[in-house]
Amino acid sequence: MINKTVNNVTEALEGIHDGMTFMLGGFGLSGIPENCIQELVKRNVKKVTCISNNAGVDDFGLGLLLKKKQIKKMISSYVGENAEFERQMLSGELEVDLIPQGTLAERCRASQNGIPAFYTPAGYGTEVAEGKEVRDFDGKPHIMEEAFKADFAFVKAWKGDEAGNLIFKGTARNFNPLMCGAAKVTVVEVEELVKPGELDPNFIHIPGIFVQRIFQGEKYEKRIEQRTTQS
């Protein structure tokens, strides 16, 4: 077995520095790598580019990095829940590249799978298409989108084993599996780190080959943005 475990979040983030591009899993606050984000805040790494579907909220998730002005550029599909984000964007302090959610997912997957670019109809005829190659397939226009390039991917899984095999839970899966192997170094934090053999190979979502470092997260707050229940 090739053991991917590191002892803690400090070891897991070895090699990060200012100006790097990071991928972060999660949709809203669901399935975000909470422990890695806390460590990024603590290390105070600056001028980073973050590829993440959302930008957290003012006091949790990527909002914590925004508050400390650690982020130079955000690449996201939806950022509506964060007042500090909106302020930094409208004032020009923060560069923002808004892209369609499916395109964001596919650009991760393309990188993971060694596909440099692909065509999608999403965004044709809108400002998203500006400057991009347009090509017709079956009479319908598509725009060319390129795979992401990133230095680190920070991923949250539910369970993982020492070989880096991963299982995700519920809708906390979202972008997490797609970012595994899509950056030079993939760091995975899990709620439960187990010995090889404890996970059924039939139910592995991501094989360990896509993972360089895995550790058990110290604690998970798992904050809920819109707690909605039956009346």
Added chain:
Amino acid sequence: MLDKNGIAKRIAQEVQDGFYVNLGIGIPTLVANYVRDDIELEFQSENGILGMGPFPREEDVDADLINAGKQTITALPSASFFDSALSFGMIRGQHVDLTILGAMEVAQNGNIANWKIPGKMVKGMGGAMDLVGSAKNIIVAMMHTNKAGDSKLLKTCSLPLTGVECVTKIVTNLAVLDIVDKKFRLLERAPGVSVEAIQQATEGDLIIEGDIPEMKL
């Protein structure tokens, strides 16, 4: 005139047996409350669930189980979870039968704008551009006019576009319309709303053929 729930109720009549349906945030989410219970369908939420159930009881709330509006939900026994690429594969690959979403503006050629007001509000497009770029069957749920009283059914959109020539049907608080030959066509009136009132609230070209029936809710 309809309220938001009335719009949702009317749109629910468009859902057919065997449909996979994607509901957007806002009025579209309410559609689930009004679908006939004698048909079989599945709701897809683009963050990664097919077979979305109702909101949970307090004791069943799970942070790992939310919809695209970030609300806590439940999963039906028939549910499945998947990553965001596969989720948009369902959408882009036209496996989802019906998409219902909100809009700030719709133009008479089927263009839609719903993600950005330059200099004022930029929340992002989320999955809307992927949805409108591929779906065969797109129903827009919205108020006929904005808060200032201006029409949202226009000759051309003034806001940045989400998609081009894609909207097939529109249900508002005043009317049901579809788009033919790059014009709006009036199909039904909301209860108590006159054709003249609809015409007045519609900036785009409006086709009115024969007697326009009132919606049956």
